[in-house]
Amino acid sequence: MSVLVWPVQAALIAWAISDLIAGEVPAWYAALLFILLSGVRAGLDWRAEAAAQVEASRSIADLRLQLLEAAVWRSPSGPGEDAAAQAALMGEKAAMLRPWLEKFLPAMARARIVPLVILGLVASQSWTAALALAVTGPLIPVFMMLIGYAAQAASRDHLVEAGALNRLLMDRIAALADLRFLGAVGQAGADLETRATDLRERVMKVLRLAFLSSTVLELMASLGVALVAVQMGVSLLGLVSWGGWGGQISAFGAIFVLLIVPEFYQPMRDLAASWHDRAAAMAVMDEARAALAQEGPRILGEGAAPPARCDRPLPLRWQGLVISPGQDAAIAVPDGCLLPRTATAVTGPSGIGKTTLLGTLAGLRPALSGTIRYGDIRLSDATATGLRGAIGWLPQQPRFPAMSLRRWLRLAAPDATDDTLTEALHRARAGHVLAALPQGLGTRLGETGGGVSGGEARRLMIARALLAPPTLLLADEPTADLDATSAQEITGALLALRELGSALLIATHDARLIGAMDHVIALRAGREAA
Incomplete structure (x- = not known):
């Protein structure tokens, strides 16, 4: 010293x-x-x-x-x-x-x-x-x-207030269009000013x-x-x-x-x-x-063993599978098998566990019991990371990173040319989406896909999947909230993936989409596990 x-x-x-x-x-x-x-x-x-x-x-x-x-x-x-x-x-x-x-x-x-x-x-x-x-x-x-x-204690109160102000600000920015439509911009500004004043007072207390x-x-x-x-x-x-x-x-x-x-x-x-x-x-x-220390379901894949690779289409089988769509609920899933070039719909009432089943099969949350196998590979902490590399995910509300459309698409195919990217967009029935973007492939969409509708965002997700067809594509309500024409185009784009060898598992309420599937898995409340 x-x-x-x-x-x-x-x-x-x-x-x-x-x-x-x-x-x-x-x-x-x-x-x-x-x-x-x-x-x-x-x-x-x-x-x-x-x-x-x-x-x-x-x-x-x-x-x-x-x-x-x-x-x-x-x-x-x-x-x-x-x-x-x-x-x-x-x-x-x-x-x-x-x-x-x-x-x-x-x-x-x-x-x-x-x-x-x-x-x-x-x-x-x-x-x-x-x-x-x-x-x-x-x-x-x-x-x-x-x-x-x-x-x-004063510093803790200051941090809590700072976090609350951050959350309020991000929430108001995300809902700015709605606030303008409702004429509530002034009230939102007043709320922010009040919270900012509270934060300033807490800062002064810490300094005192x-x-x-x-x-x-x-x-x-x-x-x-x-x-x-x-x-x-x-x-x-x-x-x-x-x-x-x-x-x-x-x-x-x-x-x-x-x-x-x-x-x-x-x-x-x-x-x-x-x-x-x-x-x-x-x-x-x-x-x-x-x-x-926050508790909650964890994604599989934290094991120390090297991840198993899954570079080719493999049959997906599950047996004795019990999932938990809610805190106190347990639903027994019928035993099933997905083969390459097949499309299967998961149906059932809202809240029954369709999205939970998709997440469980992808290793995004653990099952209560049962086994899931990709060929001879059992889904577990030691294998989930490698297996997810061959699984595609199409959420109901797509999110985009802070990068251009070109760079985002090339995450799936790094060597793809602009012509290849454009072709994939057309195959996904998203050619008109590309044409409407102000900078084409160079457009930054923003986290929620600003400038495109929900259906158009899903078509962009399908286009990326077409660039590198996954072994299994899990889709959550891909035609929800779409008109008949848009739903039909989304269905056609999904079936194009099936023709490329992918197995499709789609959670849906859409009768027309269900009719285009090869198989149907119905989840019912009557199959609750003991």
């Missing part, structure tokens, strides 16, 4: 000044040694700060990775997750740990060691000065602890507590330094003949004590300056621990 170099420098200064007081010429090498120690101290400070920055970056990256892995392996069919809250926690909230890691923790380490070393050095010269430090020093952590509890903690520390430190300074002064003036171990303290001892006493309080000053950083970090860590 560089701070422990200062007592040596202070001893050199005290030695030189005491020689001057005695009428002697100080040794020249004392100045040279002082300069050398200053360089050593600066180097140690730089090294410590660099190490703290590296360690802070590593710790924050590790936490973000844990949070990201927890979010990735959490089943999408489980309880709804707040994307804004997750993004805020992995982003700006995780970054709030940096001051705690870089400043508070090193300051805490110094506060545990340096005051004791300084107290011992002071005690070697003056027992009265050591007594003053021993009395004022312990009072500082006591007051800091009392204020710290309030600061941590931070300033209060600094004030308490400075008061106690100033009193302690003043007591020692007065005592050393009257001792040097000869007004008192006690204070040192042998009577009156020497000039060297008094100067040495005066120089190192401020270092007794400096680690606690540093601690107080970053105390609110600790409070904010503890609130973030509490939220992170809650996110990591």
Whole structure:
């Protein structure tokens, strides 16, 4: 620790000044040694700060990775997750740990060691000065602890309010068109202003507590330094003949004590300056621990075994399969088998578990019981990741990443040319969609496919599947909310995948789509598992 170099420098200064007081010429090498120690101290400070920055970056990256892995392996069919809250926690909230890691923790380490070393050095010269430090020093952590509890609660409230404001803002932006249609833009703006005002008040509360903690520390430190300074002064003036171990303290001892006493309080000053950083970090860590401990169905594929590959069409079979579409529900699925170039519909009333069945077969959530096999490969944690590489997924509400249509389509076929992409779009009955996009294949659709309808977004999903036909395509209500013509075009595009060798499993209520299927699996409430 560089701070422990200062007592040596202070001893050199005290030695030189005491020689001057005695009428002697100080040794020249004392100045040279002082300069050398200053360089050593600066180097140690730089090294410590660099190490703290590296360690802070590593710790924050590790936490973000844990949070990201927890979010990735959490089943999408489980309880709804707040994307804004997750993004805020992995982003700006995780970054709030940096001051705690870089400043508070090193300051805490110094506060545990340096005051004791300084107290011992002071005690070697003056027992009265050591007594003053021993009395004022312990009072500082006591007051800091009392204020710290309030600061941590205030920081937690601030983070909760910040997360709520993030969620509200993202929700209002997503619903901006509806708000304009309903004439509620003004009310939405007023709500945001109210929440922003609440957040500002919570921030000010945190700052007030931070300033209060600094004030308490400075008061106690100033009193302690003043007591020692007065005592050393009257001792040097000869007004008192006690204070040192042998009577009156020497000039060297008094100067040495005066120089190192401020270092007794400096680690606690540093601690107080970053105390609110600790409070904010503890609130973030509490939220992170809650996110990591969140329960719910998990995606299969977390096993340590190498993923099994599934590069060719394989028959899919399930036996004794029991799924859970709800928290307390259990539905027994009829045993079934899907072969290449076949199309099967999953039917049943809403909420019976059609989407749950699709997710279970893809390993996106675990089954309550039963076995699922792709050929000779059983779906499990050890094999799910590899098997999913051959499974296509067509959700009812497609989502698109922040990239161009061209780049998104090439995720399925990296070497595909623009002509190949255009051909796939036409085969998916999406040629008119491409023609209507302002920048063609270079258009960025946005997360929800801005600029295209739900049916058009599904056609884009089918076009990507046509570029690299999957072994199995799972489709959830692909014709829902579509007119007869659009539903017929979607059906034709799906059947084109069947002709390319894919097995289709489609959850649907559409009688016309069901009529175009080769097989039908009916889920009924009467098949509830015991």
